[in-house]
Amino acid sequence: MKLGVIPTLATRDPATAELANAAIRYEQEGFDSLWVLQTLGRGFMMPDPFLSLATFSAVTKRISLGSAVIQLPHYGVGDMAHKLFTLRMLAGDRLKIGLGAGSTPADFQVTGADFDTRFKVFRQRSLELKQVLETGVVNDVDLTPWRETLSSIPLMLGSWGNGVETAARDFSGWIASDNYRTQQEVVTAHERYRAAGGTYAVVSTIQITRDMTPDSVAAYLSRYAEAGFDEAVMLFQPGAPASGEVLAACSDFR
16 A cells, blocks of 8 residues: 655744655655645645645655645636646646545635535536546637646545545546544445445545554554555644654555
């Protein structure tokens, strides 16, 4: 099982290069991937996911990059496609994009998008986005994307409930959040994903806290490895065990 991490800004007033330096350090330590979240109105500031991924692509060489997840209803299809074509050009084949419908009303207040219709909007825009990423054409206008970026951006679905089967059927992968469900609930949903023909499964936002040790983290993650997840993504809280020590403790199932 691959292991990823979500670089965060640990203080309210971070140093200018903190995010870039974290990405460099995680790559040097040997993590497989860097991921971004998207939150807009939660009482704290998270970096913009597109700018973060662009930063990561500029300061790293090997490590893969992904989003878990970007809330599609906040964006027009053409705007999103242009951003993704640009990121694919910058990051090459290291890029995986996780999309979701969103779950928090405050985020929608920030952008002015309609919270109540988010699932309907997501379904329609995700279909349109896939077509634009295949053809480069939006609303009968050719974006004229770089040739190598066409048909080369895997879209994963961050979902729960019936969305698990949708991810298996219509997307390149599934992203489950460990943050709001029990581990058993996530493992059971993963069984449904595989039964529906799903190919790539990521469990994200696994909170690593100060009361954990490298060995306890490894024991927790090993359950996901045994269940057959392809990738597990951690978020290290202030005071958590050192990321390099956690990575070393996970050597048995990497």
